[in-house]
Amino acid sequence: MRCPYCGSLDTQVRDSRPTEDASAIRRRRACPDCGGKFTTFERVQLRQLVVVKRSGRRVPFDRDKLLRSVEVALRKRPVEPARVERMVNGIVRQLESQGETEIASERIGELVMEGLKGLDDVAYVRFASVYRNFREAKDFGTIIGELSRDAETASSGKPEAAERGRAEVAVLPSRPLRGEG
Numbered sequence: 001m002r003c004p005y006c007g008s009l010d011t012q013v014r015d016s017r018p019t020e021d022a023s024a025i026r027r028r029r030a031c032p033d034c035g036g037k038f039t040t041f042e043r044v045q046l047r048q049l050v051v052v053k054r055s056g057r058r059v060p061f062d063r064d065k066l067l068r069s070v071e072v073a074l075r076k077r078p079v080e081p082a083r084v085e086r087m088v089n090g091i092v093r094q095l096e097s098q099g100e101t102e103i104a105s106e107r108i109g110e111l112v113m114e115g116l117k118g119l120d121d122v123a124y125v126r127f128a129s130v131y132r133n134f135r136e137a138k139d140f141g142t143i144i145g146e147l148s149r150d151a152e153t154a155s156s157g158k159p160e161a162a163e164r165g166r167a168e169v170a171v172l173p174s175r176p177l178r179g180e181g
């Protein structure tokens with residue numbers, strides 16, 4: 001541990017004991033070069049989240065990676081970066097507060113889909129089509145059904161037209177989307 005006063009790397013531990021609640025180790029250190037004394041704490045790092053992939057492989061949770069996959073889904077969509085940032089922060093907080101260190105990648109995917117549904121329908125369908133891989137035809141129906149239900153409860157306009165527009169988007173996910181330039 002480098003001395004905070006003179007920068008020497010040669011500091012020594014004089015005393016090492018747990019804190020009162022035993023949640024950390026407190027170390028008294030001294031620097032033989034300048035005589036300075038300082039204290040360090042060793043704590044458990046809570047919530048170093050681990051993602052369990054479908055293959056069973058475990059990788060450290062990476063917020064930037066999550067953000068990038070969300071940004072790919074939102075490419076060229078008119079959504080403010082600040083809203084994207086808030087959505088990702090919300091997902092991370094939910095993951096951190098669930099009490100488990102290991103998270104199934106499916107769980108993250110579900111949270112992203114929930115978040116995107118509130119941000120942008122097109123991004124939601126894009127993400128869902130990649131994430132769910134649409135292996136079964138009924139996946140399309142499920143997604144469109146979910147969007148239609150939302151449209152019916154949320155829109156005051158023409159739900160039928162909205163449904164048609166969304167159905168086009170969902171059925172042709174790999175082609176350029178309308179209004180995207």
Ligand SMILES: [Zn+2]
Nearest residue numbers: 003006031034
């Ligand atoms: Zn020193």
